[in-house]
Amino acid sequence: MSYLIKGAHCVDPQVSLDEVCDVLIDGTRIVEVGKDLSADDATVIEAEGRYLVPGLVDMHVHFRDPGYEYKENTLTGSRAAVHGGFTDVATMPNTNPITDSGSEVRYQLDHAHAAGLCHVRPIGALTVGEQGEALAEIGDMVMEGAAAFSDDGRGVQSAGMMRTCMEYVSQFDRVVCAHCEVESLTKGGVVNEGRASTRLGMFGWPAAGEELEIIRDIELSRLTGCDYHVCHISTEHGLDLVKQAKEQGLAVTCEVTPHHLFLCEEDIDDSYDTNYKMNPPLRTARDAEALRKGICDGSIDCLVTDHAPHALHEKDCEWEIALFGIIGLESALPLMLEKLVKPGDMSWSRLVEVMAINPRRILRLNPVSIEVGSAADLTLIDPEKTVVMSADYIQSKSKNTPFLDREFTGVATDVFVDGKHVLSDGVVQDGS
Amino acid sequence: MDQAQHKAQIMDAAGMQRAIIRIAHEILERNEGAESVGLVGIHRRGVPLAERLATAIENIEGVRPPTGSLDISFYRDDVMRHISPVLHATDIPFALEKKDIVLVDDVLFTGRTIRAALDALMDYGRPSTVQLAVMVDRGHRELPIRADYVGKNLPSSRDERVYVALQPLDETDSIDIWGPMSSQSAER
Amino acid sequence: MLSVKHLIDTPSLTADDITQILDTARSFAEVNNRSIKKVPALRGRTIVNLFLEPSTRTRSSFELAEKRLSADTLNMGGSTSSVVKGESLADTIQTIDAMNVDMFVVRARLAGTPQLVTHYTDAVVINAGDGKHQHPTQAMLDLYTIREHFGHLDGLKVAIVGDLSHSRVAGSLAPALKTMGADVTLVGPPTFLVDDPIYYGCEQTSHFDDLIEDMDVIYTLRVQLERMEGAVIPSKREYNRLFGLDEARMARMKDNAIVCHPGPMNRGMEINAAVADSERSRILDQVSAGVATRMAEMYLLLGGENNVISD
Numbered sequence: 001m002s003y004l005i006k007g008a009h010c011v012d013p014q015v016s017l018d019e020v021c022d023v024l025i026d027g028t029r030i031v032e033v034g035k036d037l038s039a040d041d042a043t044v045i046e047a048e049g050r051y052l053v054p055g056l057v058d059m060h061v062h063f064r065d066p067g068y069e070y071k072e073n074t075l076t077g078s079r080a081a082v083h084g085g086f087t088d089v090a091t092m093p094n095t096n097p098i099t100d101s102g103s104e105v106r107y108q109l110d111h112a113h114a115a116g117l118c119h120v121r122p123i124g125a126l127t128v129g130e131q132g133e134a135l136a137e138i139g140d141m142v143m144e145g146a147a148a149f150s151d152d153g154r155g156v157q158s159a160g161m162m163r164t165c166m167e168y169v170s171q172f173d174r175v176v177c178a179h180c181e182v183e184s185l186t187k188g189g190v191v192n193e194g195r196a197s198t199r200l201g202m203f204g205w206p207a208a209g210e211e212l213e214i215i216r217d218i219e220l221s222r223l224t225g226c227d228y229h230v231c232h233i234s235t236e237h238g239l240d241l242v243k244q245a246k247e248q249g250l251a252v253t254c255e256v257t258p259h260h261l262f263l264c265e266e267d268i269d270d271s272y273d274t275n276y277k278m279n280p281p282l283r284t285a286r287d288a289e290a291l292r293k294g295i296c297d298g299s300i301d302c303l304v305t306d307h308a309p310h311a312l313h314e315k316d317c318e319w320e321i322a323l324f325g326i327i328g329l330e331s332a333l334p335l336m337l338e339k340l341v342k343p344g345d346m347s348w349s350r351l352v353e354v355m356a357i358n359p360r361r362i363l364r365l366n367p368v369s370i371e372v373g374s375a376a377d378l379t380l381i382d383p384e385k386t387v388v389m390s391a392d393y394i395q396s397k398s399k400n401t402p403f404l405d406r407e408f409t410g411v412a413t414d415v416f417v418d419g420k421h422v423l424s425d426g427v428v429q430d431g432s
Numbered sequence: 433m434d435q436a437q438h439k440a441q442i443m444d445a446a447g448m449q450r451a452i453i454r455i456a457h458e459i460l461e462r463n464e465g466a467e468s469v470g471l472v473g474i475h476r477r478g479v480p481l482a483e484r485l486a487t488a489i490e491n492i493e494g495v496r497p498p499t500g501s502l503d504i505s506f507y508r509d510d511v512m513r514h515i516s517p518v519l520h521a522t523d524i525p526f527a528l529e530k531k532d533i534v535l536v537d538d539v540l541f542t543g544r545t546i547r548a549a550l551d552a553l554m555d556y557g558r559p560s561t562v563q564l565a566v567m568v569d570r571g572h573r574e575l576p577i578r579a580d581y582v583g584k585n586l587p588s589s590r591d592e593r594v595y596v597a598l599q600p601l602d603e604t605d606s607i608d609i610w611g612p613m614s615s616q617s618a619e620r
Numbered sequence: 621m622l623s624v625k626h627l628i629d630t631p632s633l634t635a636d637d638i639t640q641i642l643d644t645a646r647s648f649a650e651v652n653n654r655s656i657k658k659v660p661a662l663r664g665r666t667i668v669n670l671f672l673e674p675s676t677r678t679r680s681s682f683e684l685a686e687k688r689l690s691a692d693t694l695n696m697g698g699s700t701s702s703v704v705k706g707e708s709l710a711d712t713i714q715t716i717d718a719m720n721v722d723m724f725v726v727r728a729r730l731a732g733t734p735q736l737v738t739h740y741t742d743a744v745v746i747n748a749g750d751g752k753h754q755h756p757t758q759a760m761l762d763l764y765t766i767r768e769h770f771g772h773l774d775g776l777k778v779a780i781v782g783d784l785s786h787s788r789v790a791g792s793l794a795p796a797l798k799t800m801g802a803d804v805t806l807v808g809p810p811t812f813l814v815d816d817p818i819y820y821g822c823e824q825t826s827h828f829d830d831l832i833e834d835m836d837v838i839y840t841l842r843v844q845l846e847r848m849e850g851a852v853i854p855s856k857r858e859y860n861r862l863f864g865l866d867e868a869r870m871a872r873m874k875d876n877a878i879v880c881h882p883g884p885m886n887r888g889m890e891i892n893a894a895v896a897d898s899e900r901s902r903i904l905d906q907v908s909a910g911v912a913t914r915m916a917e918m919y920l921l922l923g924g925e926n927n928v929i930s931d
Contacts (some may be wrong), residue, residue, distance in 0.1 A: 018797060083773060194815050196818070197816070198791075198816040199793055199815075199819055200732065200750040200753060201731040201788060202731045203752075270732075271739075272732030272735055313708060316710060318728070318731075319731060319732045435725065506660070506661035507660055508661075517641065521646070521647060521650055522650060552659075555656075555658070556654065556656075584659065
């Protein structure tokens with residue numbers, strides 16, 4: 001199959017591209033980039049007014065497969081990913097069983113292949129069962145295709161064990177991603193410690209519970225030489241620590257979620273809407289502001305969704321027993337466009353860096369760019385198209401999002417994965 | 433009250449005073465003196481009216497009967513439509529036992545207030561008899577209740593409103609009739 | 621008429637709401653002193669006491685208040701609650717709601733439960749204590765007790781002493797006192813202080829002895845010793861020495877100052893027996909006030925415009 005995308009504004013800072021031009025895809029590759037292209041047998045997509053960017057990558061999602069397929073599975077998660085404009089997602093290992101061996105990695109890749117929509121890049125567990133006690137078969141997982149390693153959801157509590165993990169991983173060209181939480185400081189915590197915990201009458205999850213772990217892990221990165229990536233950073237001070245580490249030349253990166261950028265603890269109102277319950281918790285308005293500045297100025301490397309599907313009965317209950325997390329694959333790009341790109345705080349080039357280029361680099365994926373010979377993993381975005389984030393619109397199996405039924409202007413309309421047109425004019429092409 | 437129109441004054445201050453003195457005489461006659469009598473006013477205008485009656489009885493007989501006040505908010509059968517913004521304390525500083533109690537109110541209308549007052553009164557004790565004195569009986573009873581002492585029988589239409597003004601709650605003493613009203617009639 | 625449909629927390633109440641509750645409670649206090657302690661105000665109304673966390677005192681107080689208002693009551697909770705069998709809160713509430721009840725009185729271990737209940741029923745909801753969050757009916761009885769003693773609340777200096785960070789009592793009382801113009805200081809060891817006292821508009825301190833002479837009311841909170849000892853305070857003995865209200869401290873209080881405690885007391889821990897039984901103690905008045913104020917709250921809430929029944 002070949003496709004000719006005509007008249008889109010192409011943005012790719014890797015090749016200093018920021019102008020209107022045509023792109024011809026043939027098979028799995030980009031074969032021509034230029035003005036006024038034509039190809040007799042190609043399907044033409046008239047894309048005037050739209051933006052064409054290297055395929056978006058979300059390096060932090062939970063597809064719940066295997067083990068929790070009632071929340072999400074590889075097919076529904078993939079549908080949500082391409083619907084949201086993503087060509088690649090990295091799946092966290094807190095499945096059941098935990099993804100801590102090569103066969104679990106292969107299971108995910110097989111299911112992703114069967115779904116045939118987006119690339120799934122499994123992240124393997126650092127320790128067996130994410131118990132923080134024994135090293136998982138990291139080399140086995142690397143050989144089966146694991147993109148990175150993490151005990152996401154809790155973090156490795158023992159500093160000694162974390163050192164072992166980072167030392168061991170350092171022999172492979174892979175990053176250790178860390179959910180930063182010192183559990184002895186956050187026990188029982190379900191909202192940010194401070195105004196929210198006082199107002200809502202629940203145990204606080206202090207910022208220090210995250211920051212202390214960041215400090216520890218930066219020092220372990222220095223000690224072991226292992227590349228280190230902070231998951232879903234949520235505080236101003238935590239970001240300062242990452243900046244300092246970068247200034248010192250350490251291989252430290254970090255990511256942020258849309259909810260930590262655009263929501264804060266004050267958004268949790270007295271109705272105790274559990275779609276505002278996440279881990280780490282929503283922090284102060286000041287923290288969110290610092291994070292927005294950080295994603296724009298380059299100190300935060302990438303945007304991730306921490307897409308965390310949960311069934312209705314796990315969220316429609318008392319706050320303290322509701323599960324942490326919200327879905328995000330389908331609202332992330334619209335939020336970034338609405339909150340940062342359109343107001344002019346973030347350029348399209350910077351958006352491509354944080355949502356496509358940097359996560360590929362951190363996951364050690366082959367670069368994708370808008371140039372001849374690159375894999376045809378591309379996302380076409382209509383900044384003027386309006387959608388309502390309704391339960392019907394959302395392709396994820398779960399609907400746990402505080403943005404439910406909210407209207408957004410600016411969404412992905414078309415996605416190509418290895419030259420395959422998996423999202424066409426907003427409709428997922430999976431044959432179902 | 434917005435659309436209510438003043439129709440007529442039924443009684444002025446002097447007329448009301450004459451009616452109070454007459455009722456005082458009737459109470460004394462019926463109960464063979466003031467010895468056994470206790471007066472209980474229903475909030476709000478029954479309370480000053482009971483005091484007036486007590487004074488009138490004292491002037492005639494030389495003995496002032498004990499007086500009390502009764503708030504019937506908690507006893508209404510239509511409490512859901514009649515939450516009073518201000519509750520008044522019920523204060524009956526004498527024992528009801530073996531007394532002839534005269535309940536005092538300004539206007540007798542449907543009878544529901546008196547029904548509630550009887551319930552309330554019984555929660556304080558067991559009087560020998562309970563009698564009822566009102567300034568105006570305007571008819572339209574919904575319950576088998578009648579007054580023993582009436583200042584003025586005033587046949588009225590349901591959509592009219594009868595207003596008894598009494599010092600010190602009001603500026604003057606008078607009875608007036610207003611109407612018609614648009615809102616549901618309310619017993620005062 | 622109150623400005624709220626439900627009684628969930630005290631920060632939602634206006635000064636006018638609180639005054640109305642306290643004034644109405646006086647009328648019910650009069651009822652409670654009669655030989656026949658019952659009025660038919662809520663005759664024919666059905667109130668469900670849903671106690672998802674055991675509480676003998678609060679439940680007794682509510683039950684008595686309901687009976688004295690002539691309401692029909694149904695007690696659920698403890699071992700009879702289906703919530704403990706794994707049924708969700710939504711299922712439980714909707715099942716009871718289908719039987720057409722007028723009011724839920726909800727006590728729960730988890731913060732926000734009463735608010736959640738309002739999502740599943742049109743009935744009026746009263747919060748009888750939710751987790752570490754709020755206990756508004758306790759705050760109203762406390763305000764009533766204090767106002768009966770002083771005749772007013774504005775300008776009073778009140779110290780709330782104890783485990784503030786885990787206390788729904790403090791969480792309700794402090795904002796309500798502030799609304800009524802009182803000056804509140806939170807007192808306890810740093811491990812007991814609240815995360816954000818500015819939210820309450822209160823000062824907080826660990827120097828109890830510095831402020832005893834200035835206080836009109838010293839309100840001591842129950843310390844849940846079994847959960848605390850060794851973890852956030854060293855021992856009962858040390859707590860009593862630093863923060864316990866003993867006779868020596870009581871002797872330094874203003875002439876007219878009073879002592880309150882929400883009960884049940886740990887005598888010799890946060891309060892010494894001689895203080896609890898002293899003339900300054902208003903602890904039993906608080907219990908009496910509980911019935912009258914709860915009667916007032918139920919009477920005012922079930923009489924709201926939202927609950928008008930057709931003729």
